[in-house]
Amino acid sequence: MRVVALCVCLGLGVAGLGCGDQAIPPEPPPSFAADPDQLLASDSGALLIAVRFAPRPPALGSNAVELSFTDPGGATMAGLGVEVVPWMPAHGHGTSVSPTITETAPGRFVATPLYLFMPGSWELRITTSGIVDDTAKAAFEIQ
Amino acid sequence: MTRRRQPSKFSSRSAPQAARRSAADAAAMSAVALAVVVGIAAVPRGAAAQACCVGTGLVTPARLRTFEDRAVGMQMRARSVMGAFGGTGSYATSVSGNREVGFEEDLFGAVRLGSHLQIGLWAPFVQTSRQVGGLSGWGGGLGDVAANVRFDAVNAGTRGAWPGIALLAALSVPTGQPPDEADDPLATSGTGTGSFEGSLGVAIEEIVGNAFVSLGAWVSQRSARTVMGSEQSFAPRLSALLAGGYTFGHDATVGAFASLLRQGDARDAGVAIANSSVALVTAGAALALPFWQSWRLQATLFSDVPIAGWGRNQSVGFGGTLAIIRFWI
Numbered sequence: 147m148r149v150v151a152l153c154v155c156l157g158l159g160v161a162g163l164g165c166g167d168q169a170i171p172p173e174p175p176p177s178f179a180a181d182p183d184q185l186l187a188s189d190s191g192a193l194l195i196a197v198r199f200a201p202r203p204p205a206l207g208s209n210a211v212e213l214s215f216t217d218p219g220g221a222t223m224a225g226l227g228v229e230v231v232p233w234m235p236a237h238g239h240g241t242s243v244s245p246t247i248t249e250t251a252p253g254r255f256v257a258t259p260l261y262l263f264m265p266g267s268w269e270l271r272i273t274t275s276g277i278v279d280d281t282a283k284a285a286f287e288i289q
Numbered sequence: 290m291t292r293r294r295q296p297s298k299f300s301s302r303s304a305p306q307a308a309r310r311s312a313a314d315a316a317a318m319s320a321v322a323l324a325v326v327v328g329i330a331a332v333p334r335g336a337a338a339q340a341c342c343v344g345t346g347l348v349t350p351a352r353l354r355t356f357e358d359r360a361v362g363m364q365m366r367a368r369s370v371m372g373a374f375g376g377t378g379s380y381a382t383s384v385s386g387n388r389e390v391g392f393e394e395d396l397f398g399a400v401r402l403g404s405h406l407q408i409g410l411w412a413p414f415v416q417t418s419r420q421v422g423g424l425s426g427w428g429g430g431l432g433d434v435a436a437n438v439r440f441d442a443v444n445a446g447t448r449g450a451w452p453g454i455a456l457l458a459a460l461s462v463p464t465g466q467p468p469d470e471a472d473d474p475l476a477t478s479g480t481g482t483g484s485f486e487g488s489l490g491v492a493i494e495e496i497v498g499n500a501f502v503s504l505g506a507w508v509s510q511r512s513a514r515t516v517m518g519s520e521q522s523f524a525p526r527l528s529a530l531l532a533g534g535y536t537f538g539h540d541a542t543v544g545a546f547a548s549l550l551r552q553g554d555a556r557d558a559g560v561a562i563a564n565s566s567v568a569l570v571t572a573g574a575a576l577a578l579p580f581w582q583s584w585r586l587q588a589t590l591f592s593d594v595p596i597a598g599w600g601r602n603q604s605v606g607f608g609g610t611l612a613i614i615r616f617w618i
Contacts, residue, residue: 235555236565242474285563
């Protein structure tokens with residue numbers, strides 16, 4: 147059956163029509179380590195961001211990331227809006243699925259799923275809004 | 290338009306004369322044929338190792354030999370990933386259970402406009418199968434269509450000791466679907482780069498008896514992409530292709546080739562992004578077999594070189610191509 151489906155897809159491809167087939171198994175909730183993988187300053191310096199990946203280190207396939215925002219003095223930054231875009235700068239593309247951002251505690255956000263489908267250098271491009279409009283990048287490697 | 294054709298001894302209506310042409314002529318013709326298939330298979334393409342990013346920088350996808358007026362063809366390509374280079378040049382083999390296989394069916398055609406100029410068109414159809422962790426999927430579609438121009442300032446073997454010299458240009462357009470617009474999590478339906486890309490190059494070919502050697506070099510520039518309001522631009526990509534071969538009876542030709550791809554760090558809002566350069570070295574063997582009087586069968590086997598430091602931000606794979614070409618004289 148799968149061979150038939152593949153043949154149909156090949157035919158559609160020749161006809162110039164894109165198609166795809168994907169099996170997405172259910173995933174357990176991610177768990178994050180206590181110590182961060184990275185500690186970043188935002189581009190303006192107004193925010194400190196603790197980055198924790200699950201799995202650790204991030205791997206090819208489905209991943210999650212937790213971002214904890216504080217001010218430079220270490221105080222929690224509540225009231226932020228956060229966007230996260232996984233990006234592969236070497237090839238100039240992101241992922242096909244935008245991660246869902248959930249605020250799990252004041253100033254703490256979980257982005258999932260991160261479908262990192264290619265090995266190489268990746269970035270998380272982070273944009274905040276609300277009480278601080280800012281940007282930041284977390285670079286990491288997938289092999 | 291005045292067209293200067295090659296002598297009619299190359300015409301299909303004069304096969305006896307063609308059969309008596311010199312070994313040098315045969316070598317030159319077969320060298321070109323082999324160079325075509327090598328060029329098709331091995332000209333470094335932008336992120337060509339990633340099936341999602343196929344279609345850029347195809348400088349000579351369908352090259353005509355000196356006596357051909359036009360040609361059409363189809364190439365099938367398969368490539369299996371066995372590892373990957375990280376952004377710092379480290380190499381790691383694929384994790385057990387992970388799998389990526391890319392396929393292409395490429396349609397191409399070329400037409401001659403005068404004795405020195407030819408233009409070509411290349412339409413790739415791309416499919417990718419990926420299995421990563423607990424995810425698996427496959428998808429595909431039309432890739433980035435490319436057009437190319439080749440100007441043969443000096444045809445190989447026609448002007449004494451002069452090597453063949455050609456100027457090359459190509460443009461690919463983002464008709465494919467970039468991975469971030471794919472409709473599946475593993476982006477297997479990503480078939481293009483999302484960018485325009487222009488390429489300029491030069492090719493030199495030398496014929497010595499029944500042997501030939503050719504060297505091509507290109508510089509390519511990809512248009513910027515914008516994400517979250519910030520524009521990412523790309524460094525020029527340098528590509529080189531060295532090929533050599535030998536022609537046997539009936540114009541059957543075998544050869545070997547090596548290609549090199551190198552691109553500097555990408556830039557975000559004018560600032561270089563660390564570890565975002567791209568590099569890859571590929572080597573392989575090629576075979577060209579003419580059959581009947583107006584068909585060619587061409588094939589390659591190739592492998593990227595899995596040596597740490599020889600690549601950056603590229604998957605490493607091996608595979609083959611098989612092309613069939615119908616030409617008219």
